[in-house]
Amino acid sequence: MKIIEWNCQGAFRKKNNKILALKPDILVVTECESEVKLEFGKSTEKPNDFFWYGNGHKGIGIFSYCDYKFELLKEFNPKFSYIIPLKVSDKKSSFLLFAIWAKDNVENPEIGYITQVWLALEYYSRLLNLNSIFIGDFNSNQIWDDKHKVNYNHTAVVEFFKRNDIFSLYHEQNKVAHGQEKEHTFHMYRKIEKPYHIDYCFASSEFLKTGFDIQLCKPNEWLEHSDHVPMIIQLNKPQKKMELNNSLLDNIIHKTNKLNSLTITKFDKIINQIKTKATKYDFKQKQEEKMEIFEAMERIIEIDKHITELIKNGY
Template sequence: MKIITWNCNMAFRKKADMILVHQPDIIVIPECEHPDKLQFNSDTPKPADILWFGQNQNKGLGIFSYCDFRFKVLDVHNNNFKIIIPIAVSGGLIDFTLFAIWANNPADPDGHYVTQVWKALHHYQNAIRSKRTILIGDFNSNTIWDKPGREGNHSTVVKQLEKKKIYSVYHTHFNQIQGKEQHPTLYMYRHKNKPYHVDYCFASVDMLKHLSAVEIGDYEFWMRYSDHVPVIATFDI
């Protein structure tokens, strides 16, 4: 199973071919336009299932299946967390729970970005299990931006997930430390000298045992299409 997240910086219909060459089973695309606007090229592979969430028809969160996987939003979904979506994934070789994430809620005075994830972790604590669980997307966060004394920061999100035996596939695969990542996923304003790691895939330990590869996109190629590069995780499942 190959799962990819890529903040496409809008207009996914024009860029889909770039990510689909990697033959994903599931892709999670922040800043994706509404499905009604997704007029792909005639030779572009068409998804088998789609979910989309957002208020701006040009800039929401798209979740796409390109295999037998099918999606169903869990009944516990809370709209207050805007674009953090709990999804039951079924129909493939394995059923699991997917949390598709774009941490971006300017309307929340407590915090626009990682605070959304922190709140969601508490609301969905019973749905986030230690087995067959993946959280993936643009978290808009990194330990380097932790604010002293603030509970809902990146480090506390990581620790909360670790209590559930859920870990970052990138940090596990490359033996990296949070906040000291060697591979950026965001280049602010597409400037190579402004690199940050803000896109993540977290997986429960039972799925991590089957992790076979993690790839972070190359700056030179992907900056033609977005200020983010993809995070690609492959599991032997």
């Protein structure tokens, strides 16, 4: 299968013919317009399936031009609004696709950009043992490590992936370290003399074992359309369906199992209430209830950190 990722720098409907001529099976477009503006069948070739998440003007668009269908995971957390977890499946196979557009966080700058990616990986940690692809505009490179907290910078994210047997296809194929890339995905102000490597495709080792190829398009062919160039990935499709229960409850159970035993004992009633609400959400999927569950679980986790610290200090 051919997966193409591209930050189109907006107005995708006016420039999609060039990228669609490359015949992607799955196309991931950041800074993409919503379905209303894309005008499928008129301004944009109609895909077999499509998912978009954004703010009304720009977001992430994921297009399927093959038999694959998309299903948003119920544990999707809008706190990590531009890290979109999708189950991708056809009749014979399935895998997880995380479409990523790492942005700033106006309300809390300290958790924007690559830090948000790290926090999202921690949140979705129960899924990382499944066959997965993480692809998009990470807006990050190891050369900027000192601009972020050590535990949450680019190197920390790469190590997080590595601990879960997930690797950058570009770096694996080209045998190059992060921060020492010879090709670039982004040219600031569309100037050839201002190059950076900030788009990535990380994939589970199962994809690497069956063979892959990754190529970056030439900037002189694309800079008139965007400050990013497309990334083209060829992968073999998985041979089977993965075992995944698309459930918010499973996410909550995973997180409560990691709590200190004292926290579980002291807050047993509240934890059970959270689980009950998560079960109801899995059936009814009311967004307001989902946000209440997230907020309650975050408070429990924060309390657990304090309890664990107190125990560590001998209290």
